């Protein structure tokens with residue numbers, strides 16, 4: 001037999017796995033991969049225990065537990081004033097990653113173009129490639145990681161099938177506003193194309209900002225998939241539970257894919273989250289303050305180093321410029337920092353198709369106990 005011709009020849013082991021392995025090998029403080037080192041809320045864990053002892057062990061309904069979809073719809077109404085049909089417009093998936101994959105497979109056909117904004121989350125491109133589509137990379141403007149509207153206008157065409165945005169934005173923390181979504185609505189109006197809004201960090205926004213969701217922009221919402229993650233909101237990335245909100249016709253297509261990717265997501269967790277969400281809305285309401293405290297704590301620690309923190313308006317990531325310390329390329333710098341100085345970070349060039357030549361930014365994850373951040377800072381101060 002001939003050697004297998006890879007369908008994803010550009011894909012290797014993800015940088016997150018590489019850096020986490022390197023961190024373990026060199027006993028580095030791991031601020032690379034984006035996961036909290038603290039526990040989910042205790043009341044949620046109690047509910048998970050109860051549901052595991054109860055009767056929630058068989059397949060959940062394919063689109064998600066009804067109780068959970070109702071809780072999601074109620075939360076969307078309370079948080080954003082939007083009204084969605086829980087049964088027809090909400091689909092529970094195995095993490096936001098699955099929702100993104102399903103949405104892309106549902107709409108992208110061979111040779112369709114999909115616009116993504118670099119730096120972008122690493123799952124978008126392989127999902128587009130598997131659907132036979134072609135990613136079109138539009139860089140965000142530096143230093144604020146904003147949308148370059150002129151470049152977007154220049155690449156939009158009848159070949160464009162989907163536009164993918166992410167706000168709050170990983171890795172930069174930049175936020176899209178309601179005005180940005182209105183502008184997308186206007187620009188996409190002449191085109192027969194869909195919109196995917198990755199809003200997994202919806203509750204991690206700072207300095208009094210309010211998360212703007214595509215669901216609150218009625219014209220754009222008609223062609224949009226909005227994707228969310230319980231992993232981010234409940235400090236439980238390993239549970240891999242998320243959801244997609246889209247108009248009924250789009251949800252129906254997304255479910256055709258979901259049905260044969262996972263069929264349904266873990267039933268006991270869905271039940272536990274449904275109960276917790278309804279009874280403890282204060283959890284997500286308190287999340288901005290909870291993470292802002294950590295952001296400020298870590299920024300103050302970085303203030304005593306030669307790293308220059310960039311403005312972080314959302315997400316649990318902090319970008320920092322290292323040019324006062326080293327002129328290495330960011331991938332080499334991240335490896336060096338992990339191996340020689342015991343702190344693992346993510347180089348942000350890996351989020352680009354063509355990274356700018358003079359990029360000297362690395363990403364720290366500050367969703368960590370203060371003791372973890374202290375231990376990292378102690379090492380970083382020596383640089």
Ligand SMILES: Cc1ncc(COP(=O)(O)O)c(C=O)c1O
Pocket residue numbers: 034094095096097098121166170198200228229230231232237240241242
């Ligand atoms: C921007 C972005 N989108 C999607 C995901 C995936 O979320 P999940 O873990 O729920 O699949 C992540 C996780 O890091 C992310 O940062």
